[in-house]
Amino acid sequence: MKNDIKTTLVTKEELEQRVKAIGAQITEDYRGKELVLVGVLKGAFMFLGDLARSIEIPLEVDFMAVSSYGHSTVSSGVVKILKDLDLEIEGKDILIVEDIIDTGLTLSYLVNNLKSRGASSVKICTLLDKPERRKVQVEIKYKGFDIPDEFVVGYGIDYAEKYRNYPEVAVLKEETYNK
């Protein structure tokens, strides 16, 4: 796997430190609230696991699966719900946990969708942001890192479903895409 990597953008240590800091901030901000972490599958699974462990107040966890990329590196722009929430979220404080915001299409769809179900609040926590790529504006409450406009993998994030288990955020070598 390591042979397929061109460069590392965010190291294990940087991830660990930043995730802990965001968790501490969420702990302060959501004390006394009905916090529900909504992880966006599949990319957010690793970030959500680490983040949840660094939040020191009771919370609920649920997941949604939506897809706009499929096996491509370009967003189709059409967001499809593949798996919906199990929990009722009326009156709850929702924090959507995402691995990466690129065009913003996935999240702007999700925020509107969850607000329409009567949540008390719907905010966004993303590990990575590619601001240069934005097509629709979304308000981000917690952010790990800004990254340049490069297709990244690792720490939950895939290329054609692979590399999610790579422990750092990295860019693949060109030749890997044509394998």
Ligand SMILES: O=P(O)(O)OC[C@H]1O[C@H](OP(=O)(O)OP(=O)(O)O)[C@H](O)[C@@H]1O
């Ligand atoms: O801001 P956008 O341009 O909408 O892109 C961001 C979304 O795209 C990726 O998901 P993907 O559809 O690849 O699903 P996955 O998490 O299962 O890999 C990523 O995990 C975000 O959810």
Ligand code: HPA
């Ligand atoms: O850089 C990326 N890598 C993987 N999936 C993605 N979905 C949006 N941007 C990316």
Ligand SMILES: [Mg+2]
């Ligand atoms: Mg993907």
